[in-house]
Amino acid sequence: MGAQYGALGVIAPSGGLDQFIHVGMTPDEVNTIGHLPEGKGLLGALIDSPHSIRLVTIGNDPRSSGFPGGHPRMDSFLGVPVRVRDEVYGNLYLSSQAAGQFTDEDEQLVTALAATAGIAIENARLFAETKRRQAWSAASAEITAALLSGERHDSIALIVNRVFGLSGADLVCVLLPTDKPGALVVETALGLSESDVHGARVSTAHSVSGSVLEGKQPRLLDDSNIALPGHVRLGPVMAVPLISAGTAEGVLFLARAQGAQLFTIADLEMAADFAGQASVAMQLGRARGDRQKLALLEDRGRIARDLHDHVIQEIFGTGLELQSIAGRVQNESLSERIGQTVANLDASISQIRTVIFALSAPVEKTRNTIRHSIIDIVNELAPSLTTTPYVSFSGPVDLLVTGDLAGDVTAVVRESLTNTAKHASAEHSSVALTAAEGHITLEITDDGHGSPATTRRSGLANIEKRATIRGGTSEFHSSSTGTVVRWRVPYFLTPSTRTENGLNL
Template identity: 60%
Template sequence: MASHDERLTFPDEPRADLDRALSDLVDRAQDVLATQGRLRALLRANLAVVEHLELPVVLERIIEAAVELVGSEYGALGVIAPGGGLEQFIHVGIPPEQARIIGHLPEGHGLLGALIDDPRPIRLEHLHDDPRSSGFPAGHPAMESFLGVPIRVRDEVYGNLYLSNQSSGAFSREDEQLVESLAASAGFAIDNARLFAETRRRQAWSAASAEITAAMLSINQSDSLSTIVNRVLVLAESDLVCMILPGPTEGTLVVEVARGQGETELTGRIFPAAGSLAASVLEGKQPRLVGDGGADAQVFAIENALGPMMAVPLISAGRAEGVLLVARVAGGLRFTPADLEMTADFAGQASLAVQLARARASEQRMLLLEDRGRIARDLHDHVIQQLFGTGLELQSVAGSIESPMERERILQAVTNLDAAVTQIRTVIFALSPRQDTRDSVRHRILDLANDLAPGLQKSPTVSFTGPVDLVVTGTLADDVVAVAREALANAAKHANAGQTGVTLDIVDGTIRLVISDNGGGITDTSRRSGLANLEERATARGGSFTVSTGPEGTSVDWSVPIDGSDDGTDAA
């Protein structure tokens, strides 16, 4: 039997095997724990990425989650532009003040461009050792390790994740796999965010189309183009919107309405049509999308240079009547095909609403003209005839009255009836359809009285005697209208008159224009000097010009002989 002093011993070789097995088990357990930790981090990153629907927020969360996932110091997400290069560059890790010192954001050259050209992951231990590295601008922080992974949305490369300065010194294969997994989830999140944003934009455009249509059809919309432009400026999130129409001369275009940057300077601007985006859209009747405004950017740039543009035709009865030009400043986000589609749909519905509003306005004008014609016929066929018959009867009665005073009173009543008939004939002329007589001196003076009426207490009374439209033509008509405008404008500005009147007569070979008011008379010397031009117009034609003024009112009497009316065709 063995002695109690003998001790139990374990062979050295089996013990070493057990130690190694236990060490391997601990290492594997640590790897499992680390893997579980990274998987949990990946799950947290995925959750952070997919829990938002606003695209700008989603892009920021993606890069923040990637930086946290692999422990990098710096990170960025570059959105690829349709024509190559980078359209957006969202970065984390670099303080804002340092980013301002660096200046403009990367444009997609060097390693960033290599990932754009060949969308496969790039992992480098020393960034500067790679021949594709193009260095950094002044003020840029030092970067050593690098990991770049593409983000795909529906089999199309949307952008790239760029990570630098891993905390342990270099990115591992596991880091690359984790970021690739995150990029896959990010692609779905970006796609959902873009669909959500597009849906909201379509809803906004549809609501605006309904509002525009209702506005056009509910009231007499006289400023329909401005209404359309205002809505597009907000809906398209643009910096400038212009409504461009054919110009006053062949080969030119004019900015009819402008909203946004430089709208005051651009409104009414006329520019050559040749080579412009608007001209090509007018000719082709198809909307166009450009990433760089080119020559058009020089035409429309006022405060800042313009970049992305889209142009949409306004079609009416199969004819392009104008172009809606929508632009953002240089460096702004490019318009997408979806933006162009929504703008074109809106422009089409707005064009239809404008056509309907015009048709309704034309119908209302026709009804108004018919009503005015009926009133004019009634005045001519009934009222004037009754007044004329009454005047004849009063003249007959006056001849049988012996009292001179009573006879004079009746004859004065006849004179008043004649004056009333003259005024009614003027009203009939104003109510009648103008047709080819729109430029006659009679219509020009009536239009002038209507234009200046808002500045007077009451609309001026206008009367004509004799064949004024046959005699007062050409430059003589221009002089007559100019004299009437000056005298009525003076009355509106200075006289504070309750009544004003314009009389144009042709009597005994003389053309006589009288403008009178019951204001306070002329006291302003500058107003008297303003009448000197009217006297020159009269003397140049061998006529006369007199002004009678006093506390009871002012009367301007301008007359020229018919025989000398053509002598002063060049009068000022």
């Protein structure tokens, strides 16, 4: 064609230029210009109206928006759309023809070349979309196999991790309904500001996730303009309902940073299909787990009854007999030793009662107590620890630690024990929850080698924030002999006094 400069602009599915491949300019000229064209001026005119444009001088056309500083001089111009049938995939541009201007013959030849380029672009996009669909399908099969394998899995974390790797999103999270009407909680988050987003409360009113949960239909936004902590703003968003047995049980939320590439309809379809299959797998996994749990609970109930009806009664009777003997012993030292033995038996009875409580399931899922919640967390994390942590309770914790306060307590227990598993190399650990003197006190200890608070900063910040919101305190002490986390809040504060963090996912 005798053109000095040429370029191929590929139009993004959402509009504008997705790629701009150019020839003719030197690397120094490219660096001087800076960013590539965004599809404005003459290039934008060709995108908005996909018909050939042939000019003798670019600058004389009113649609021209000029050139940025450092851009080489360009005179004549020929632009033709790259199309297959009725769909336009991009545009082919030529400039500065050696003879001064492009001819009709040049335009016809470039139009034929553009048609060939269109077929190549269409095939490339179809191939890329097929590969993405295969990846989503394989991930769905992997999730289903994992949830039905019989092994313990955090189904929500599995889904979030796989979606994060597949979608190209900067933030993926799952939001679930709370006990409070009109509110959702971010159960799991991965990506941008994940430590601040995790555990956040989101109102269903005027939020993307709320509308998806209520309407049971996915949503796609080009620019959500949602603000996150740390001066981060979200742009493109996909939100998909997690539906089980016709009920929306949560929302899968995917977002990219503001200014990033938009999600497409195909992306939304693949995410929705994945979420639907994952929801079914979660439901089947829960049903299988419930059957296994029922058989286990029946056996545990028998053991708990035996401990209560026989073991505790025998230990209690032995303690009473020793107390009677201590009252008749003249030797003061021996009497003290017998008294200490009685105290040890009393402590053993308390430990056995904790075991009995752990073996006994709540009558209804909706009446789960903080004791059961903590014991469940300890059992879940026990495989990651050298030994199962010792658990103790004191005071009416089941009556006082409920609702959002229970959620904070279990979150602190999980974070602290996870840190112990990851950093402490501890032989022994313990969890103690006490309700006394107007306060709920949670203390988690281990005998590991300790670690600086900086290695756990994100988790500790969340623990401290939960205490501060409730008007309490959080202490972290770590040394070469072990670590102590002490979390203390007043229990007269009600959940309604909590300050929401204002996220509107």
